[in-house]
Amino acid sequence: MKSALYLCLLLLGLQVQGQHRSNLNDEQQEQKIPYSPEDHSQAEGENLAHVKIAPSNADFAFRFYKQVREEAGNKNIFFSPLSISTAFAMLSLGARSNTLSQLHKGLAFNLTEMEEQEIHEGFQYVLQLLNDPHREVQLSIGNALFIDDRLKLLQKFLDDVTNFYYSEAISSNFQNSPEATKEINNYIETKTHGKVVGLLKSLDPDTVMVLVNYIFFKGYWEKPFNNLVTRDNDFLLDAKNSVKVKMMHQNSAFDIHRDENLSCWVVEIPYKGNAAALFVLPDEGTMKQVEDALLKETVSNWMESLEKRKIYLDLPKFSISGSYDVKSLFQKMGVTEVFSDQADLSGVAEKTLLKVSKAIHKAMVDVSENGTEAAAVTVIEVVPLSAQFPPPPHITFNRPFLMMIVDKTTYGILFMGKIVNPAAEED
Incomplete structure (x- = not known):
């Protein structure tokens, strides 16, 4: 049995525009993300910056989703909005x-509502909370800068990326492009536990810095599905076509909500630890209506309206991935200058004009019954008989549906996607 696995990463290639380059500081070393329970409790009472950035990050997630949807056609969608917003x-x-x-505008940050410093403090605390080693879900998120040894970073930029984003700074020789490509790919392979291999095919000849953000998540359902009752079933791609999938089944109490206005079911399936998956099943023919309504207010309303009810739940096993040209998507969202010769990244390095030449993102998800560790657990729930009336709804995810992974500690959407075909070959 496999466990639920989500991972993704974003690469940003920074290309030099000018020719003035010099040496990289020797002191650039890996910086571990500090975490202690004291940090957490001490900060709990404060007006935390990570709470202030959560609405903006949610706005960005849904805006980016809608941009991806326009180009995805009838394909699966899966990405990490948090990975992309953290990197940018x-x-x-x-x-x-x-x-x-x-x-700032592209990432949905309004500087009339918060100061620039608070944005970075917010991400700093999100990174601390998500990398807490005491969490029951296995979760790691981090950043790295691969920097050409001819490029001299400004000390303030280096201090800020290590302080707020705990970024590793790794000196690389981009003159030897194959070797630098291999070094970056090896780093990605290590950080994603061998799941993403050979992502970067080549580097632009003028590249002087590559920024990598990765996020790795592995969680076990609070109530695992019994693999003995998983059966082959039909998943309806559209009115005429279907594919065979492995359909998991559970007859249990979940937090659910029926949104009559948008004609969809919302089912929350919690992981052990403070995270949950939100599955949204639109009625036949209403997917576009639900997607159009994807806003932080909509999802917030769903979360507040959840009620625990016994249901018959059918959910397919699936393993899908998505790869995106973030540069192209951002340009369509109005973020254009950073990719052009007008880019002002003068706060990065000394005497060097920089622009972003490439931004790519890859994410993958694996959802299944979830792990041998959970197989030996027996849970007996006693509920009042009155819970049987009306009879439990039968919610079957046998047609395209939406999915979000929500971290309840940081109020953040870690991952988001649309499963159109659970049986599709991974790209």
Whole structure:
């Protein structure tokens, strides 16, 4: 039995525009993300910055989803909005003037509502909370800068990316492009536990810095599905076509909500630890209506309206991935200058004009009955008989549905997607 696995990463290639480059600081070393229970309890009472950035991160997630949807056609969608926003927020530390304004706007940050410092403090605390080693879910998120040894970073930028984003700074020789590519791919392979191999095919000849953000998540359901009752079943791709899938089944109490306005079911399946998966099943023919309504207010309303009810739940096993050209998607969202010759990233390095030449994102998800560790657990629930009336609804995810992974500690959407075909070959 496999366990639920989600991982993704984002690469940003920074290309030099000018020719003035010099040496990288020797002191750039890996910085571990500090965490202690004292940090957590001490900060709990404060007006935490990570709470302030959560609505903006949610806004960005749904805006990006809608941009992806326009191009995805009838394909599966899966990405990590948090990975993308973390990488670009980190890059914004070195952006100035209109380039910075566009990045803030694209990431849904309104500087009339919060200060720039609070954005970075928010991500700093999100990274601390998500990397807490005491969590029951296996979760790690981090950043790295691979920097050409001819490029001299400004000390303030280096201090800020290590302080707020705990980024590793790794000196690389981009003159030897195959070797640098191999080094970056090896790093990615290690951080994703061998799940993403050979992602970067080549580097632009003018590349002087590559920014990597990765996020790895592995969680076990609080109530695992029994693999003995998993059966082959039909998943309806559309009115005429279907595919065979392995359908898991559970007859249990879950937090659910029926949204009559949008004609969909919402089912929350909790992981051990403070995270949950939100599965949204639109009625036949209403997917677009539900997608159009995807806003933080909608999801917040769903979360507040959840009620524990016994249901008959059918959910397919699936393993899908998504790869995205974030540069192209951002340009369509109005973030253009950072990729152009007008880019102002003057806060990154000395005497060097920089722009972003490439931004790619890959994410994958694996959902199954969830792990041998859970197989030996027996849970007996006693509920009042009155819970049987009306009879439990039968919610069968046998047609396209939406999925979100929500971290309840940081109020953040870690992953988001649309499963159109659970049996599709991974790209």
